[in-house]
Amino acid sequence: MRGRERERAEVLRLLAGVPGPGAHVLLVEGEPGIGKSLLLAEAAAAAAALGTGVATGRADELERMMPLAPLLSALEETTTRAAVARSAFPGGPGLLMWLAERVSTALERRAAAGPLLVALDDLQWADPVTLMALRTLPSRLAGHPLAWLLARRATGDDDGERLFGLLEQEGAARITLRPLDGAAVARVAADALGAVPDAELTALAAQAAGNPALLLALLTGLREEGAVRVDTGVARPANATGPAGEAAPAGAGRTAGAMEAGGTGEAGDAGEAGDAGGCGRAGATAGFAGTGAVAGTLPRRLHAAVRRRLEEVSPRTRHLLEAVAVLGRSFCPSYAAELLGEPPAALLPALDEALAAGLLVVTPEELAFRHELLWRSVLATVPAPVRQALRRQAERVPPPVAPVAAALLAWDEGRLSRGLELAREAAEPPPGLPGPSGRRDPQPRAVLAAMLIDLGLLDEAEKITASSAAEAAGRPAWAAAVLVLRARLDLAAGRAGDAAEQAEAALAAAAGLDVPDLACLALSALGAAALRAGDLPRAVRALASGQAARSAGTPYGRLRAELTAGRIVEARDGAAAAMTRLGGLYDGLAGHAGVLTGEPAAAAWLVRTALATGDRRRADEVVAAAEDLAGRNPCLPGPPVAAAHARGLRDRDPAELGRAAAGYADPWARASAAEDLGVLLGAAPGRRDAAVGTLDGALSGYGGVGARRDAARVRRRLRELGERRRHWERVDHPDSGWSSLTGTERAVCDLVSQGLTNRQAAEQMFVSEHTVAFHLRQIFRKLGVRSRVELARLAALSAAGPDGG
Numbered sequence: 183m184r185g186r187e188r189e190r191a192e193v194l195r196l197l198a199g200v201p202g203p204g205a206h207v208l209l210v211e212g213e214p215g216i217g218k219s220l221l222l223a224e225a226a227a228a229a230a231a232l233g234t235g236v237a238t239g240r241a242d243e244l245e246r247m248m249p250l251a252p253l254l255s256a257l258e259e260t261t262t263r264a265a266v267a268r269s270a271f272p273g274g275p276g277l278l279m280w281l282a283e284r285v286s287t288a289l290e291r292r293a294a295a296g297p298l299l300v301a302l303d304d305l306q307w308a309d310p311v312t313l314m315a316l317r318t319l320p321s322r323l324a325g326h327p328l329a330w331l332l333a334r335r336a337t338g339d340d341d342g343e344r345l346f347g348l349l350e351q352e353g354a355a356r357i358t359l360r361p362l363d364g365a366a367v368a369r370v371a372a373d374a375l376g377a378v379p380d381a382e383l384t385a386l387a388a389q390a391a392g393n394p395a396l397l398l399a400l401l402t403g404l405r406e407e408g409a410v411r412v413d414t415g416v417a418r419p420a421n422a423t424g425p426a427g428e429a430a431p432a433g434a435g436r437t438a439g440a441m442e443a444g445g446t447g448e449a450g451d452a453g454e455a456g457d458a459g460g461c462g463r464a465g466a467t468a469g470f471a472g473t474g475a476v477a478g479t480l481p482r483r484l485h486a487a488v489r490r491r492l493e494e495v496s497p498r499t500r501h502l503l504e505a506v507a508v509l510g511r512s513f514c515p516s517y518a519a520e521l522l523g524e525p526p527a528a529l530l531p532a533l534d535e536a537l538a539a540g541l542l543v544v545t546p547e548e549l550a551f552r553h554e555l556l557w558r559s560v561l562a563t564v565p566a567p568v569r570q571a572l573r574r575q576a577e578r579v580p581p582p583v584a585p586v587a588a589a590l591l592a593w594d595e596g597r598l599s600r601g602l603e604l605a606r607e608a609a610e611p612p613p614g615l616p617g618p619s620g621r622r623d624p625q626p627r628a629v630l631a632a633m634l635i636d637l638g639l640l641d642e643a644e645k646i647t648a649s650s651a652a653e654a655a656g657r658p659a660w661a662a663a664v665l666v667l668r669a670r671l672d673l674a675a676g677r678a679g680d681a682a683e684q685a686e687a688a689l690a691a692a693a694g695l696d697v698p699d700l701a702c703l704a705l706s707a708l709g710a711a712a713l714r715a716g717d718l719p720r721a722v723r724a725l726a727s728g729q730a731a732r733s734a735g736t737p738y739g740r741l742r743a744e745l746t747a748g749r750i751v752e753a754r755d756g757a758a759a760a761m762t763r764l765g766g767l768y769d770g771l772a773g774h775a776g777v778l779t780g781e782p783a784a785a786a787w788l789v790r791t792a793l794a795t796g797d798r799r800r801a802d803e804v805v806a807a808a809e810d811l812a813g814r815n816p817c818l819p820g821p822p823v824a825a826a827h828a829r830g831l832r833d834r835d836p837a838e839l840g841r842a843a844a845g846y847a848d849p850w851a852r853a854s855a856a857e858d859l860g861v862l863l864g865a866a867p868g869r870r871d872a873a874v875g876t877l878d879g880a881l882s883g884y885g886g887v888g889a890r891r892d893a894a895r896v897r898r899r900l901r902e903l904g905e906r907r908r909h910w911e912r913v914d915h916p917d918s919g920w921s922s923l924t925g926t927e928r929a930v931c932d933l934v935s936q937g938l939t940n941r942q943a944a945e946q947m948f949v950s951e952h953t954v955a956f957h958l959r960q961i962f963r964k965l966g967v968r969s970r971v972e973l974a975r976l977a978a979l980s981a982a983g984p985d986g987g
Contacts, residue, residue, distance in 0.1 A: 183220055184373070184394075185366025189357050193225045193331070196355070197232060200297040200329045205320040205353065209346050210333040212359030213552065214491060214540045215395025218333040221359070222301045225331055229299040234329075235292060240303040241312065243494070249311035250281050252302050257288040282315055289319065293326035305334040306342050313345050321352060330354075335540060361392025364802030370394065374401035375410055375417040381829070383410065383417055385813065388806030389554035391772060395487060396555050403481025480559055488559040495539050499532040503541060503551075507561040508572040510595040512550035512773035517587070521575060550773045554810075586626050593633060594738050596775030596807075598815045602637070605630040609646070624653040624660040628667065632703075635670045636779040637820055638847040644671060662691035662700055669707040673714065674848065676887030681711035682720065702739035709746040710781060713753060714850070716890035718946055719932050725750045741767055742780040749787065753891070753946070757794035764791070768800050771807040778811055778824065782851035785828040786842075786858065793832065801832045820847065827855050836862055843876075850892075853883025857896055864903055874905055881907060891948075898948035922964045930957040934970055935977035 183190065189210075196208045210218050219240075226236045239256030292298050305313070320330050332349075334342045336358065350356050362370065371379045371387050374397075379387060383404075390397040404410045411420045492500050506518045515533060519526040533549065536542040543552050551557035561569070586608045593601030608626035627650045634643035647667045654660035665688035672681035685708035692700045705724050712721035725747050744767050752760035767777065768788070778785045785808040792800035808828045812821040823845035830838030839862060842855035860877035863869040877900050884893040897907050916922045923931065926947075933943040940958065944951045967973050 183217060183224060184369045185362040186217065186221065186359070189221060189359065190224065192355060192357055193221065194228065196329050196331065197225070197229055197234060197299065200234065200299070200327050203324070205324040206329040207320050207349055207352075207354035208329075208331050209349060209354050209356040210331065210359065211336040211346065211356070213393065214335055215393045215487075216359040216361070217394045218335075218359060219303055220394075222303050222331060222333055226299065226301055229329075233296070235296055235298040236301065237292065237298060238301045238303075241305055241308040243307045246307060246309045249309055250285055250315060252305070252308055252312050253285045253300075253315060254281070256300060256302060257285065257292065282311070285315060286319065286322070289323060289328065290326060293323070293328050297327040297329070299329045299331060301331040301333075303333045305332055305345075308334075308342065310341065313341050317345055317348060320349065320354075362394060362397070363392065363799040364388075364806075365798065367392060367397065367802075370397055371401055371417075374398055375405060375412070377412040377415050377417040380416050380418045381809070382419055385806055385809040388802070389558070389810070391553045391555075393553055396484065396553055399484040399487040400481065400555060403483030406483060407481050409479075409481065480555070480562065484555060485559050485562065488556055489563075491539070491541065491556070492560070495535050495541070496532070499535045499539075502529065502532045503536060503560050504564050505572060507551070507557055508564060508569055510591060510597070510773075511554060511557040512548045512595065513591075514548050517591075521572065548773070554772060586629055589629060589633075590738050593779075594774050594776040596778075596811045596814055598633075598637070598776070598779065598811070598818055598821070601776070602630075602633050605633055624650045624657065624663075627653065628660060628663045631667050632670070635667065635674060637818060638674070638782075640671060640674055643667070647671065658691065659695050659697050659700060662688050662695065662697075662704070665691060666700065666703045666707055669704070669711065673707065673711050676849065678711045678715035678888045682708055682715065682717070685711060699739035702743035706739075706743045706746040706780070709750050713749060713891060714887070714889045716894065716929065717932070718750075718753060718891070719936050721750045722754060722936070738776070741770060741774055741777040745777060745780060745784060745788075748791070749781075752791055757791045760791055761795050761797065761800075764788075768792075768803060771803060775807050775811045778808060779820070782846065782848040783824065783827055783842075783854045785824050786831055786854065789828045789831045790858075798832075805829050805832050819845070824851075827851075827858070830855075831858055834862055843879075849883055850887045850889055853880045853887075853889070853892065856880035856883060857892070857899070860896075861899065864899070870903060874900065874903055877903075878907075891946075894948040918964050918966065920965070923961065927957050927961050927964075930954055931961050931973065931977060934958060934961075935974045937974075 192208060196206055199206050210221060212218055222238065226238055229236050237256040237258075239252040239254075241252045245251045289298070289300070302308075302316075305316075308316075316330075316332065320328070332346075334346070336343075346354075346356060367387055367390070368379070368384065371383065375383070387397060387401065390400060401410075409420050410417050412418075492503070495503075502518075502522075505522060506513050509518060509521065515529060516526050519529050522529070533542065537544065537549075540552060541556065542549050551560065564572075586605070589601045589604035589608060591601075592598075592604060605626065609630045627646050631643045631646040631650060634640070634646065647664060650660070650667070651664045654664050665684050669681045669684035669688060672678075672684055685704050688704040689701065689708065692704060709721050709724040712718070712724060744764065748760045748764045748767065751763060771777070778788075781787070785804050788804045789801045792798070792804065805825070805828045808821070808825040812825040815821050823842050826838045826845070827842035829835065830842060836859060839855055839859035843852055843859055846852040846855060856876050857880040860873045860880055863876060864873035866873075877896055881893055881896045881900070884890075884896060900907055929947060930943060933946055934940075938946070940951050940954045944954045947954070961973065962968065965973065965976060967976060
């Protein structure tokens with residue numbers, strides 16, 4: 183079992199303790215397909231190798247009416263055989279007591295012959311009598327050489343969970359099988375494919391989200407169907423280009439335009455291309471929902487595995503899952519109810535069943551299919567005409583709000599091309615559909631402008647923002663939204679100070695409007711602008727004031743605000759502190775990949791932060807999400823460059839970082855990639871000159887967009903390589919008062935007034951502690967103060983009044 187070393191050690195510890203006194207119980211739980219049954223099988227083999235007897239059984243959903251069926255099966259006792267031995271068959275409660283005693287006697291008899299491992303699987307389906315017996319038997323038979331290994335699906339608050347909780351209180355050990363990390367997935371993939379997978383297959387494997395059963399069904403199925411070939415020790419899609427640029431043999435792989443409906447080879451319809459990574463409706467031929475050459479069609483083995491999972495739920499629940507799959511991997515239950523024409527309450531039984539079966543999971547705002555591959559397989563079962571009809575219904579009712587909601591939904595899920603297309607349609611509605619007041623509704627145009635800014639299409643975004651400003655007159659919420667757009671445009675243009683002013687104006691305009699998303703986006707813009715300008719105190723104030731909004735916004739606004747909040751915390755307290763609050767964002771990337779477009783190089787920052795804390799699994803998840811985003815949107819230039827940046831950081835690959843530094847349209851992002859490349863080159867023997875040149879390029883790029891804090895960090899990196907770069911200009915200042923302070927002295931004053939020590943201020947400014955002490959002495963002299971407390975008081979008075987000098 184790859185990636186289960188800790189769990190295997192727990193099993194061996196259980197077996198080693200059997201001869202000793204007390205109850206020896208190990209509880210195993212996890213999602214379907216995570217490897218519980220395989221762990222129990224390996225435990226049985228290990229026990230047999232040690233000379234320990236083994237009794238294995240499992241609960242079955244069809245046998246829940248048969249009392250003690252798992253235990254009787256494990257002990258090779260059946261109700262019929264036991265009744266014949268008794269010659270009289272008791273009824274009612276007497277039967278249950280008699281069967282329980284029969285199980286206890288059989289266990290004592292088996293344990294008398296030597297140590298015994300009792301391994302029971304799938305206890306989520308165990309009958310109540312079995313659960314009652316397992317509640318008492320371990321402690322009742324503690325004097326016998328017995329070990330208990332009990333496994334169940336983690337399905338929430340049920341009788342099995344209560345049993346596990348009670349046993350744990352009595353000393354049982356509990357382990358939860360987590361998804362495999364990136365390294366284990368890579369080893370499993372290499373085992374299944376017979377070679378190391380290339381980047382495309384690695385990205386596809388990541389869609390299993392570390393679930394071994396889905397992963398093996400995917401990879402084994404691809405190999406069985408000839409969709410993978412091995413060249414020079416590397417597994418590649420059969421229709422991909424080889425290492426020397428040669429094409430695959432004719433006929434290898436699937437038809438490029440095939441829909442993912444179980445390999446039927448249907449041509450993709452034009453209306454679905456946008457949300458599948460196409461270039462728009464016209465002329466689209468590919469219906470891919472993943473990345474690259476093999477992602478369009480899932481193997482039959484995987485579809486069969488998912489079909490077996492779906493057979494565990496009722497037909498109504500299966501039909502519901504097929505319908506909501508059209509909305510995307512994650513969906514809002516109320517929106518699904520509206521689509522299906524039913525009240526939300528009518529969907530609750532089916533949704534509860536899907537959650538209990540592990541097919542859906544709960545996110546902070548929505549429900550989502552547990553795995554990308556699961557969602558794709560369910561979606562493939564929906565006939566193409568039905569899929570088209572459901573999507574069109576979701577996109578047009580009621581106009582113009584539904585297209586905007588559909589656009590935001592598609593964008594949030596990472597279907598950027600489709601989201602942009604829907605936003606354009608909503609922004610230019612058919613004639614005769616004006617807004618409720620006779621004017622056009624500014625919301626669609628504001629959403630379109632925000633998406634264009636995300637994609638770096640600033641000229642078009644500027645025009646739409648200007649027209650939206652006129653349409654928003656007299657509408658306070660949309661007037662505030664226009665201010666947010668102007669803040670983001672200023673930031674993209676390198677005017678960080680102007681961006682901060684616009685964002686603060688947006689916050690003031692949004693006050694009292696009760697629009698959490700608007701506050702989230704304004705705070706995100708303010709925090710990013712303040713960080714870029716090097717004004718950490720202002721960024722921290724934005725962080726403190728935005729907590730309520732971040733907890734109430736929709737995923738579109740909330741996750742962007744959380745990303746900015748994480749960056750502020752990382753700047754103030756370090757990567758470890760940032761990681762403690764970013765778990766939800768990392769976990770939500772699979773269903774909310776659109777957040778990676780909210781800031782230039784967002785994926786790279788998330789990878790960098792995860793690696794700084796040694797969390798390779800999180801870094802792998804971000805890279806997989808960025809690669810998936812690029813694969814879904816092949817006609818957009820930005821996502822592939824962002825994926826290269828994230829991948830280059832994780833893999834320490836200078837070629838990928840160089841590609842990102844040259845490919846970004848955003849100048850700040852180009853400088854960020856160049857800085858990462860310079861750091862990597864600086865650590866390589868003999869590459870100092872190249873590192874200095876690359877870092878000089880990053881310094882120039884940061885300077886061009888007013889990113890003072892980033893430029894200061896690069897100057898420190900250059901100093902570490904023995905290079906100093908001048909960053910000040912000679913300006914005449916008065917001899918005393920606030921106006922006498924230089925820019926650096928003002929920065930030191932701001933940080934010290936916030937309560938930071940000299941060392942902490944030095945870390946924020948990327949200078950030495952000695953330099954901060956020197957500037958602080960100059961500040962004290964110019965302002966006529968003698969202590970830090972006096973300086974803080976004077977700074978507070980200056981901030982409160984129009985003239986503090």
